[in-house]
Amino acid sequence: MAGAGAAIPSVKLSGCEKAMPVMGMGTALFPPVGLEATKAAVLEAIKAGYRHFDTAFVYGTEQALGEAVVEAVRLSLVDSRDDLFITTKLWISFSEPSQIVPACKMSLQNLGLEYVDLYLIHYPVRLTEMMTKIPVPAEIVKHLDMKGAWEAMEECKNLGLTKAIGVSNFSCKMIQQLLSTAKILPALNQVEMNPLWQQKKLRDFCMEKGIHVTAYSPLGANNTMWGDNRIVENHVIADIAKARGKTIAQVALRWAYEQGVSLACKSFNKERMRENLQIFDWTLSDQDLEKISQLPQAKGMTLASILGPHDIVLEIDAEV
Numbered sequence: 001m002a003g004a005g006a007a008i009p010s011v012k013l014s015g016c017e018k019a020m021p022v023m024g025m026g027t028a029l030f031p032p033v034g035l036e037a038t039k040a041a042v043l044e045a046i047k048a049g050y051r052h053f054d055t056a057f058v059y060g061t062e063q064a065l066g067e068a069v070v071e072a073v074r075l076s077l078v079d080s081r082d083d084l085f086i087t088t089k090l091w092i093s094f095s096e097p098s099q100i101v102p103a104c105k106m107s108l109q110n111l112g113l114e115y116v117d118l119y120l121i122h123y124p125v126r127l128t129e130m131m132t133k134i135p136v137p138a139e140i141v142k143h144l145d146m147k148g149a150w151e152a153m154e155e156c157k158n159l160g161l162t163k164a165i166g167v168s169n170f171s172c173k174m175i176q177q178l179l180s181t182a183k184i185l186p187a188l189n190q191v192e193m194n195p196l197w198q199q200k201k202l203r204d205f206c207m208e209k210g211i212h213v214t215a216y217s218p219l220g221a222n223n224t225m226w227g228d229n230r231i232v233e234n235h236v237i238a239d240i241a242k243a244r245g246k247t248i249a250q251v252a253l254r255w256a257y258e259q260g261v262s263l264a265c266k267s268f269n270k271e272r273m274r275e276n277l278q279i280f281d282w283t284l285s286d287q288d289l290e291k292i293s294q295l296p297q298a299k300g301m302t303l304a305s306i307l308g309p310h311d312i313v314l315e316i317d318a319e320v
């Protein structure tokens with residue numbers, strides 16, 4: 001018997017047969033909570049109805065996610081691995097073109113899977129070495145060879161290592177550059193997006209090109225090392241939530257969903273992961289949307305906060 005999944009809508013991505021559930025469970029957390037706790041959280045999420053999981057080589061959660069998938073099949077929470085949509089990402093220390101197919105295979109090995117549903121270039125930048133400390137030395141930060149990197153991503157898809165390929169943290173200009181040589185259209189661009197960083201320009205651009213957008217940190221990465229509590233303590237969103245009988249998180253997530261994007265939202269808490277799925281059977285009013293559209297905008301996460309304020313990094317951060 002397959003698990004009783006909540007009614008989560010799905011979206012069709014360019015070049016991808018399997019539909020992607022619009023709500024994905026994120027698995028980025030620092031400090032890490034360990035293999036067993038991550039596995040338990042993923043299993044709990046599957047029980048709650050999540051069928052889309054977002055990981056990355058750099059998160060260190062690929063193995064736990066893969067083991068949870070095996071366990072979910074064993075427990076008949078899902079019929080097979082094919083019932084799940086799994087995304088992972090190419091880390092920037094492996095983004096030199098010749099490293100990309102091996103990096104994808106390494107992620108598959110970590111996951112214990114034959115294929116992922118979606119493989120993303122994590123950031124539009126390259127490091128010549130592994131990242132052993134934050135910030136990294138300036139001399140290891142290089143521009144991404146966009147043409148070569150995308151050809152290698154296309155090779156990952158052609159080899160059947162991934163069903164679809166896409167990008168993350170790409171600006172309009174970077175996508176334009178990628179499209180000038182791409183044979184396969186990126187299925188999506190995963191970017192920071194929430195009521196305080198709405199990404200209107202990028203969303204319009206991607207939509208025009210047929211590239212789906214996934215919103216990461218839709219709650220502003222509340223209570224993480226890379227985010228803050230600006231969303232969960234926002235008075236405008238709190239007032240809307242109160243009037244609607246919803247939580248602040250639900251209003252923020254519903255807002256993103258109503259903009260036509262999918263979401264990667266992380267909660268390893270049993271109640272909150274369920275709360276975050278209760279956003280599909282009600283709507284925000286035009287007045288709510290108008291109030292949210294007026295909120296002051298500020299990007300939460302910068303690449304400089306991870307890699308350091310190097311020229312190439314600041315150039316990337318300045319683009320939207």
Ligand SMILES: NC(=O)C1=CN([C@@H]2O[C@H](COP(=O)(O)OP(=O)(O)OC[C@H]3O[C@@H](n4cnc5c(N)ncnc54)[C@H](OP(=O)(O)O)[C@@H]3O)[C@@H](O)[C@H]2O)C=CC1
Binds near residue numbers: 122
């Ligand atoms: N491509 C990229 O560069 C990036 C991708 N991502 C992906 O997106 C996912 C989500 O983004 P993330 O940055 O984690 O941030 P989110 O905006 O999803 O916030 C996660 C934080 O909010 C808390 N939280 C979750 N639900 C609620 C709720 N209902 N009320 C109050 N607090 C809540 C979580 O804690 P708790 O677990 O205790 O509930 C956690 O601390 C990541 O896990 C990752 O998979 C994220 C950043 C960058």
Ligand SMILES: O=C[C@H](O)[C@@H](O)[C@@H](O)[C@H](O)C(=O)O
Binds near residue numbers: 028056059226306
């Ligand atoms: O060390 C770097 C960090 O892992 C960072 O790049 C990611 O965790 C990022 O916030 C994400 O969630 O995708």
